[in-house]
Amino acid sequence: MFTYYLRLAMISLKRNRILTALMVTAIALGIGMSMTSMTVLHMMASNPMSYKDEQVRRVQLDNWDVNEPWDEDNPTEPPDLMTYQDANNLVQAHKAEHEAAFFPNVLPLEPDKREIKPYMVEALFTTSGFFPIFEPPFRYGTGWTPAEDRNAARVAVIDSETNDKIFGGENSVGRKLRLGGEDFTVVGVLEKWRPTPRVYHVANGAFNDPQSVFVPFAFGIEKQLNSNSNNSCYKDSGPGYQGLLTSDCIWIDMWVQVKDEADAQRYLSFLNDYVGEQKKAGRFPRPVNNRVYTVSQFLEAQRVVGRDVRTQVWLAFAFFAVCLINTVGLLLAKFMGKAPEIGLRRAVGASKPAVFAQYLTESGLVGVAGGLLGLVLTGLGLLALRKLYAGTSIEKLAELDWTMVGLSLLIALVASLIAGLYPTWRACQVQPATQLKTQ
Amino acid sequence: MEFRPILNALLRNKTGLLLIALQVAITLAIVCNSVFIILQRIEKVNRPSGMDEQSLFTITSLGFAPDFDLRGSLRQDLEALRSIPGVVDATTINSVPLSNGGWSEGLETQPDSVPQEQRKNTPTALYIVDEHGVNTLGAHLVAGRDFTADDVSYRSRDDKGTPNSVIVTQALADQLYPDGNALGRPIYSGLGGKGSSTTIVGILERLQAPWVGWDKVEHAMLVPQYQDGEFDSSARYLIRTEPGRRDEVMKQAERKLGEVNTGRIVRGLRSIEEVRGESYRQDRAMTIVLTTVIFSLLAVTGLGIVGMVSFWVTRRVKQIGTRRALGARRFDIRRYFMVENVIVVGIGIALGLLMTYGFNLWLMKHYELPRLAWYYAPLGALTVLLLGQLAVFGPATRASRVSPAVATRTV
Numbered sequence: 031m032f033t034y035y036l037r038l039a040m041i042s043l044k045r046n047r048i049l050t051a052l053m054v055t056a057i058a059l060g061i062g063m064s065m066t067s068m069t070v071l072h073m074m075a076s077n078p079m080s081y082k083d084e085q086v087r088r089v090q091l092d093n094w095d096v097n098e099p100w101d102e103d104n105p106t107e108p109p110d111l112m113t114y115q116d117a118n119n120l121v122q123a124h125k126a127e128h129e130a131a132f133f134p135n136v137l138p139l140e141p142d143k144r145e146i147k148p149y150m151v152e153a154l155f156t157t158s159g160f161f162p163i164f165e166p167p168f169r170y171g172t173g174w175t176p177a178e179d180r181n182a183a184r185v186a187v188i189d190s191e192t193n194d195k196i197f198g199g200e201n202s203v204g205r206k207l208r209l210g211g212e213d214f215t216v217v218g219v220l221e222k223w224r225p226t227p228r229v230y231h232v233a234n235g236a237f238n239d240p241q242s243v244f245v246p247f248a249f250g251i252e253k254q255l256n257s258n259s260n261n262s263c264y265k266d267s268g269p270g271y272q273g274l275l276t277s278d279c280i281w282i283d284m285w286v287q288v289k290d291e292a293d294a295q296r297y298l299s300f301l302n303d304y305v306g307e308q309k310k311a312g313r314f315p316r317p318v319n320n321r322v323y324t325v326s327q328f329l330e331a332q333r334v335v336g337r338d339v340r341t342q343v344w345l346a347f348a349f350f351a352v353c354l355i356n357t358v359g360l361l362l363a364k365f366m367g368k369a370p371e372i373g374l375r376r377a378v379g380a381s382k383p384a385v386f387a388q389y390l391t392e393s394g395l396v397g398v399a400g401g402l403l404g405l406v407l408t409g410l411g412l413l414a415l416r417k418l419y420a421g422t423s424i425e426k427l428a429e430l431d432w433t434m435v436g437l438s439l440l441i442a443l444v445a446s447l448i449a450g451l452y453p454t455w456r457a458c459q460v461q462p463a464t465q466l467k468t469q
Numbered sequence: 470m471e472f473r474p475i476l477n478a479l480l481r482n483k484t485g486l487l488l489i490a491l492q493v494a495i496t497l498a499i500v501c502n503s504v505f506i507i508l509q510r511i512e513k514v515n516r517p518s519g520m521d522e523q524s525l526f527t528i529t530s531l532g533f534a535p536d537f538d539l540r541g542s543l544r545q546d547l548e549a550l551r552s553i554p555g556v557v558d559a560t561t562i563n564s565v566p567l568s569n570g571g572w573s574e575g576l577e578t579q580p581d582s583v584p585q586e587q588r589k590n591t592p593t594a595l596y597i598v599d600e601h602g603v604n605t606l607g608a609h610l611v612a613g614r615d616f617t618a619d620d621v622s623y624r625s626r627d628d629k630g631t632p633n634s635v636i637v638t639q640a641l642a643d644q645l646y647p648d649g650n651a652l653g654r655p656i657y658s659g660l661g662g663k664g665s666s667t668t669i670v671g672i673l674e675r676l677q678a679p680w681v682g683w684d685k686v687e688h689a690m691l692v693p694q695y696q697d698g699e700f701d702s703s704a705r706y707l708i709r710t711e712p713g714r715r716d717e718v719m720k721q722a723e724r725k726l727g728e729v730n731t732g733r734i735v736r737g738l739r740s741i742e743e744v745r746g747e748s749y750r751q752d753r754a755m756t757i758v759l760t761t762v763i764f765s766l767l768a769v770t771g772l773g774i775v776g777m778v779s780f781w782v783t784r785r786v787k788q789i790g791t792r793r794a795l796g797a798r799r800f801d802i803r804r805y806f807m808v809e810n811v812i813v814v815g816i817g818i819a820l821g822l823l824m825t826y827g828f829n830l831w832l833m834k835h836y837e838l839p840r841l842a843w844y845y846a847p848l849g850a851l852t853v854l855l856l857g858q859l860a861v862f863g864p865a866t867r868a869s870r871v872s873p874a875v876a877t878r879t880v
Contacts, residue, residue: 049776052772052773052776055772056769056772056773059765059769063762063765095590096585097585097586097590098575098590135701136531138531138533138734140533148533148734149734150531150734150736210533211533211535254626255700255701256700258700262573263659264575265659266658266659267659269627269628269629270626270627271626336751337835337836338751338754338755341506341755341832341836342755342758345499345503345759345762346762348495348498348499349499349762349765349766349769351495352492352495352496352766352769352770353769355488355491355492355495355773356488356492356769356770356772356773356776358488359485359488359489359492359773359776359777360773360776360777360780362484362485362488363485363776363777363779363780363781364780366780366784367780367783367784415754415758418750418753418754418757418758419750419751419754420750452484456484
């Protein structure tokens with residue numbers, strides 16, 4: 031029966047090509063516009079650590095100025111980064127399963143091979159807890175140990191690209207790498223790893239690639255480096271690097287891993303006690319206001335999803351609504367125009383459900399056609415977005431994934447069926463007698 | 470005018486009326502607010518930065534050799550850069566305006582001895598330049614004097630130097646000293662170590678901060694210093710060329726710096742035009758996306774009206790024929806449909822005005838957008854009204870061609 035309805039629908043759609051084309055185009059435009067913006071939002075709003083959201087916690091302490099909150103627009107929010115002394119104290123205290131304190135900077139890399147010129151690599155100076163917390167996949171080897179953290183061992187984890195470039199993609203664990211003028215031992219090589227957004231460090235670009243090289247935090251301190259990303263001070267720091275280390279300037283990202291929510295609360299009370307202690311020493315002038323955000327809370331607080339993208343999604347859906355309303359109108363016009371035909375069919379014995387099924391099939395067919403064309407438009411839309419946003423973080427996000435392909439087709443079909451419901455229902459109301467009278 | 474009969478006829482087809490009105494309403498709301506956002510972005514993208522953008526470029530040197538002498542290298546590099554034919558001037562600078570990366574500092578107009586609660590902290594972007602800074606930027610000094618070589622001190626990891634003089638933008642000066650007499654007055658900050666003060670010696674007409682999205686983007690301050698290994702052994706240079714010679718000089722500058730010293734890496738060669746383009750890319754992209762939305766929306770709504778009216782015309786062929794037979798002119802038939810369209814679109818506009826302001830309120834709340842200027846809604850309404858008339862013109866004309874003879878035929 032369905033194939034028969036399908037054939038009837040095809041004939042009917044072919045008979046009024048312009049109207050059909052209008053409907054299909056309307057749905058396709060709506061799908062194309064909303065799916066394009068949804069894809070970008072979907073990528074932006076994703077949380078690559080969602081599988082252990084409760085365990086991975088961002089630690090934030092409010093050490094800011096007593097008069098000026100960290101964020102004037104949001105005065106209850108503590109600073110997002112941490113001072114060296116606090117990060118160091120928290121790592122030393124080791125009250126969580128793992129601690130990751132880190133900051134990014136660049137290091138000159140001097141390859142052994144003369145044909146490769148020395149170049150700068152983005153490095154993350156981190157404690158060993160980074161690897162068990164964020165679980166970057168290893169191709170060879172592993173991260174380093176807390177013991178190696180403590181004595182600032184010259185050990186490095188490198189990404190697969192660096193490994194390809196310097197060691198020709200071989201297992202380079204145990205090999206030497208010259209970084210910042212010193213010899214490092216490679217202990218691990220990562221697989222391709224690109225968490226989107228780059229949750230662990232969202233300052234200066236939440237959608238940038240991870241650093242290429244990971245070396246111990248203590249080495250960076252020994253080399254007297256600070257972050258090349260964000261540094262903020264609310265008051266003057268003492269002279270020299272020592273002055274920075276003992277200051278209230280914030281520049282370090284701090285994460286811990288806890289067991290569950292209860293454990294997180296236990297860690298929070300440990301933090302509050304710690305801040306209480308520090309207050310006695312004259313630091314932390316503001317009321318106690320510490321956080322152990324989950325990854326998703328942190329991404330939310332950092333407003334990782336751009337406002338422009340959100341606006342675009344809203345607009346796209348409003349646009350989609352207009353396209354659907356349009357389709358409802360056109361389907362209604364079309365089906366009502368067929369009133370004589372429907373009357374005839376009803377008169378010769380077609381039941382209401384049969385008429386209903388046939389016209390819904392026709393609506394669905396419009397939807398599928400619109401969805402397919404919409405998919406093409408989505409592809410074009412993403413291509414255009416990549417061009418428009420070339421060089422910004424959004425460029426990398428404008429990639430079609432299969433969930434979105436499936437979703438667009440489904441939305442197109444469901445939307446067109448919904449759009450078809452009312453016109454179909456109206457079509458079924460046609461009284462066989464009234465139509466036949468004029469024949 | 471057959472206003473009442475048209476309305477009566479319309480009310481018998483409530484669904485069609487409602488569908489078109491709803492489309493028109495949403496279209497109006499989106500178009501008004503989108504145009505508003507677009508014009509705001511265009512204004513933002515086009516505002517002047519206060520520097521001679523066309524002729525400026527930047528380049529960075531990063532020393533990695535263990536015995537790298539940054540202080541000597543700074544002198545050498547600047548000399549080499551200034552001697553390239555076509556170069557107007559060059560300076561060191563810690564960060565580039567419009568580049569979205571930089572240094573901010575809180576300024577106070579009262580010394581530390583005043584209780585903290587009574588002091589006001591004014592944030593500003595900081596540019597650390599030498600005595601060639603103002604000239605290289607191409608900034609316009611409106612009061613006071615430029616830096617001299619004597620003003621410039623060294624700023625290292627252990628010694629922050631003694632910046633006794635600074636140049637601020639007019640906007641920052643007005644913020645610090647609202648009485649308008651900022652010149653020669655002191656400011657207090659952490660620039661030169663605890664409790665140090667420095668004097669405003671000059672005021673620039675304008676210079677923007679590096680962060681283009683910052684609400685205090687007009688706050689900038691020039692500090693006369695050389696950064697001597699304060700954070701690492703890198704130096705960023707800003708170079709101004711003669712008009713039209715920038716690209717040629719850029720290539721030479723990169724080559725020359727590479728030759729001067731081999732114990733370092735030369736990188737980050739970029740024109741300010743490029744920097745600006747990147748910083749405003751999101752805004753530019755948003756205007757293009759919104760423009761696309763506006764035109765697609767108008768097209769869809771217009772075509773929808775064409776489709777619906779065509780159908781109505783088909784259904785009413787007999788009625789039209791009858792009217793024609795009874796003496797209605799073609800003009801009357803066409804007018805009927807056009808008036809009908811005005812009514813339908815008018816209902817849509819009434820609904821749309823509510824939506825427009827609702828949407829605007831929502832944007833104001835969530836996106837800190839200002840209130841829509843009053844003329845957007847009437848202009849938008851006029852636009853959709855014209856769109857409706859344009860869309861209905863074709864089908865209405867077709868209706869007016871219906872022959873009176875139709876009335877005598879049965880279908």
